[in-house]
Amino acid sequence: MANVTFRNVHKAFGTYVALENLDLDIRDGEFVALLGPSGCGKSTTLRMLAGLDFPTRGEILIGDRVVNDLAPGKRDIAMVFQSYALYPHMTVGENIGYPLKKRGIKGRAREEAVQKAAALLQLEPLLDRKPKQLSGGQQQRVALGRALVREPQVFLLDEPLSNLDAKLRSYMRAELIELHRRLGKTMVYVTHDQLEAMTMASRIAVMHAGLVQQFDTPDAIYNRPANRFVAGFIGTPPMNQIEGAVDGGDFVVAGHRIPIDRTAFVDSLRDGPAVLGVRPEAITIATGEGLPATVRLAENTGHETIVTLELPDHSRIAARVEAARRLDVGHNVALRFDPAAIHLFEATENGARLNRDETPASVIPMRSK
Amino acid sequence: MKLLRPVLLNVITWALVLLISFPLIWMIVTSIKPQTELFRIPPTWLPETVTFEHYWRLLSETSFLLYFRNSVVLATTTTLFVVALGTLGAYSLVRFTYRGRETLAMLVLFTYLLPSVVLIIPLYLMMVSLGLSNTLFSLILAHTTFALPYALWLLRSFMEGIPEDLENAALVDGASRMGAFRDVIFPQLLPGIISTALFTFILSWNEYLYALVLVNSEAVAPLTTGVMSMLISAFNIEWSLLMAASVMMSIPLIVVFAFLQSYLTSGFGAGGVKG
Ligand SMILES: Nc1ncnc2c1ncn2[C@@H]1O[C@H](COP(=O)(O)OP(=O)(O)OP(=O)(O)O)[C@@H](O)[C@H]1O
Numbered sequence A: 001m002a003n004v005t006f007r008n009v010h011k012a013f014g015t016y017v018a019l020e021n022l023d024l025d026i027r028d029g030e031f032v033a034l035l036g037p038s039g040c041g042k043s044t045t046l047r048m049l050a051g052l053d054f055p056t057r058g059e060i061l062i063g064d065r066v067v068n069d070l071a072p073g074k075r076d077i078a079m080v081f082q083s084y085a086l087y088p089h090m091t092v093g094e095n096i097g098y099p100l101k102k103r104g105i106k107g108r109a110r111e112e113a114v115q116k117a118a119a120l121l122q123l124e125p126l127l128d129r130k131p132k133q134l135s136g137g138q139q140q141r142v143a144l145g146r147a148l149v150r151e152p153q154v155f156l157l158d159e160p161l162s163n164l165d166a167k168l169r170s171y172m173r174a175e176l177i178e179l180h181r182r183l184g185k186t187m188v189y190v191t192h193d194q195l196e197a198m199t200m201a202s203r204i205a206v207m208h209a210g211l212v213q214q215f216d217t218p219d220a221i222y223n224r225p226a227n228r229f230v231a232g233f234i235g236t237p238p239m240n241q242i243e244g245a246v247d248g249g250d251f252v253v254a255g256h257r258i259p260i261d262r263t264a265f266v267d268s269l270r271d272g273p274a275v276l277g278v279r280p281e282a283i284t285i286a287t288g289e290g291l292p293a294t295v296r297l298a299e300n301t302g303h304e305t306i307v308t309l310e311l312p313d314h315s316r317i318a319a320r321v322e323a324a325r326r327l328d329v330g331h332n333v334a335l336r337f338d339p340a341a342i343h344l345f346e347a348t349e350n351g352a353r354l355n356r357d358e359t360p361a362s363v364i365p366m367r368s369k
Numbered sequence B: 001m002k003l004l005r006p007v008l009l010n011v012i013t014w015a016l017v018l019l020i021s022f023p024l025i026w027m028i029v030t031s032i033k034p035q036t037e038l039f040r041i042p043p044t045w046l047p048e049t050v051t052f053e054h055y056w057r058l059l060s061e062t063s064f065l066l067y068f069r070n071s072v073v074l075a076t077t078t079t080l081f082v083v084a085l086g087t088l089g090a091y092s093l094v095r096f097t098y099r100g101r102e103t104l105a106m107l108v109l110f111t112y113l114l115p116s117v118v119l120i121i122p123l124y125l126m127m128v129s130l131g132l133s134n135t136l137f138s139l140i141l142a143h144t145t146f147a148l149p150y151a152l153w154l155l156r157s158f159m160e161g162i163p164e165d166l167e168n169a170a171l172v173d174g175a176s177r178m179g180a181f182r183d184v185i186f187p188q189l190l191p192g193i194i195s196t197a198l199f200t201f202i203l204s205w206n207e208y209l210y211a212l213v214l215v216n217s218e219a220v221a222p223l224t225t226g227v228m229s230m231l232i233s234a235f236n237i238e239w240s241l242l243m244a245a246s247v248m249m250s251i252p253l254i255v256v257f258a259f260l261q262s263y264l265t266s267g268f269g270a271g272g273v274k275g
């Protein structure tokens, strides 16, 4: 049993608070991604789980055991470091074999395990090289190999694919998913790439400024973002946020009214300032009835077009339309929003979402890049 | 014109090399000249007859070998002490955070700034009260105290160049702290350790002042003071023997250098970490 629990963990470096009130409950065998912008505390979380940093307060458990005072080597974990941390004086083979050596695995057993890991990562021709003689992507694969050569209780991966080219990255993504399915081990995966998080993890902890903003399935993160940060972080382009006010059955933007269904939102929703959230794919661009807007930019990526639109209050939003659609810059259009896909947030800086969550989400399909 | 530049450069370079190495060459030449040829004017550049009698006399008739042994013991032990203490100290200064760490590092360097003449009398009195006066061990202690500050700083800067994650990775991979040190830190630190060892060995091997003050019995005198008091008296300087002794004294340094130099330049170092 290797579920991982963070109980009210705080971490401060001097006076700088890196993590606050961290509560995570990772189930045995689960693949969890820690997702967030640079500096939000992802690596710190992982390092505390590895025993390389110590919480200022709170408890960390692996299985049923509080590991706060347990040495890294005794936690039965393997880790890929963001900096790779390959041993420069050892060959690739020796690097990968080192965790086995330290656990008393000798001779053929070790050799075979190293061969297997090397084969998985396409490293066989490089086994006799030193890390210095490898490219960044090759070094990263060696770091991965050193973690995958064992079968520990928990795998900790700190941006393990960040330096690979697109093709190798998607190959490795598939390999890791497959490996996780085969081994059934708990994996904690740090990334700032939402595509990686969305496609690999069973649950994602979205972090920002030392706080977990939302810990949920990819589907829930995408369709029911807990607050404005998550809404603005997930999706490419992310969810549009339009400032305005709730007035009876309408949301008012610069004098224009967008009808909303008040029963879809929490009872505490009052008239007054709020933020309307809508995904680019839930916007229909038409003429006639609707929120007036001006086309400012149309970017055709080949299979779709991302249109930047200027609203009457001069704020800009993005809409997604099919690639064939011709939209001329400077044209005036009218926007309609899919009523089922409208989110409301409190008007504060990182306002909470005000939708009722029993009505499970809109039916927007998840999109990949 | 094109040809002149490199030729000129070569000539100048070789002139400089000759100038700098002249005392060394003269030392060797003198040590193999017969006594009669020594003070001839004009001097003979190359000895007319080559003789090794001075070396023979040095080894068979004087206490040279005893001093030599003392020096070897002294320099080697000092080097071992300094490297061991310096490595541990540097590790502590770099890896652990505690109150007054920076102050401590500064303080260590501060002692290095004091001229050794200032320290020598207190040190002598201390050795006497410890009952160590006139022992080789007192010299080992003295040399260790004055080589250690510099060694600590040298090793500290080498240690700072080793990414902490390297050690962390070893810890996660199941190594103990000692194991991580042996498997990962030590090989990375080796160039630093060798530089420190070289520096300390040479310092200790050539040291004169402490040896003169702290030790005055022939049995424990190192080469520097031993040879001086043996061959230089108020009335007479035994030039041939002195030169032969000087050549013999340089040999260990040359050997140590030749042996360690390849380590210094061979391919240790970076590459473990991204960027
Ligand atoms: N040893 C340290 N001393 C002081 N501050 C630190 C230390 N380690 C991390 N921090 C700070 O804590 C915050 C979180 O750092 P962390 O490395 O966890 O970020 P991250 O989410 O992994 O970012 P990235 O995506 O850039 O790797 C950062 O603001 C960082 O400056």
Ligand SMILES: [Mg+2]
Pocket (backbone or CB within 6 Å): A042, A043, A044, A082, A158
């Ligand atoms: Mg990080």
